[in-house]
Amino acid sequence: MVGSVRARDVGALGFDRTIRHWEPVFARANWLLSGLYPDVRIGDAAGSALLFNMEKLFETVLGLHIRHACQVEAGARLSVGLQSPVKNLATAGFQLRPDVTVQTGDKCVAIFDAKWKRLDLAEPNSGVSSGDAYQMNAYASRYRCKRLALVYPASRDCPPGRITEFVLMTEERPVLDVVAVDVRELAFGTGIPVGIDAMIPIEPHWKQRSSQAPIYEAV
Incomplete structure (x- = not known):
């Protein structure tokens, strides 16, 4: 069930060289599950945003x-x-x-x-x-x-x-x-x-x- 997946579960996943190409996708999933969003304050956490013209x-x-x-x-x-x-x-x-x-x-x-x-x-x-x-x-x-x-x-x-x-x-x-x-x-x-x-x-x-x-x- 998608609803039972937690951010820490995704963050705990390991990636070896055979599946390393999937790591960016799961990183973005982790951002979404963590509720990260862009802010003007300084920080070292990565996040994503969807912008429209x-x-x-x-x-x-x-x-x-x-x-x-x-x-x-x-x-x-x-x-x-x-x-x-x-x-x-x-x-x-x-x-x-x-x-x-x-x-x-x-x-x-x-x-x-x-x-x-x-x-x-x-x-x-x-x-x-x-x-x-x-x-x-x-x-x-x-x-x-x-x-x-x-x-x-x-x-x-x-x-x-x-x-x-x-x-x-x-x-x-x-x-x-x-x-x-x-x-x-x-x-x-x-x-x-x-x-x-x-x-x-x-x-x-x-x-x-x-x-x-x-x-x-x-x-």
């Missing part, structure tokens, strides 16, 4: 939710690109790769850029950096898109939903929304998060749907 994870899950909803509800009418389509800002350089694009035919109807940062509603522009706004302005111009959103994780001080909007002062006057999404809903739901749902032209009943059913797709 949360910016990439947040961006990918958001994009898969939007793509799944559009495929189910809109079929071929809408296409969703993740890090695509790629376009150059200049004639021979400065590639642009929006996190998520929603297109109908050749027309880009919405662009989303995920930011794994904390919004601060007490700060000017709710804490949105000038660099992020400039980036979205470049997307709006190059992709001729009138609806864009910067998407952030919600927090105790920043509830889910649309936080604010900016009208970009260019000829087309595109609208840039700032949206906070519930990360738990993003992890377990299948619908489009509240706050960005109004930007996508699909049926309203799908936008509010939530389910424990996972989305399976190769990342």
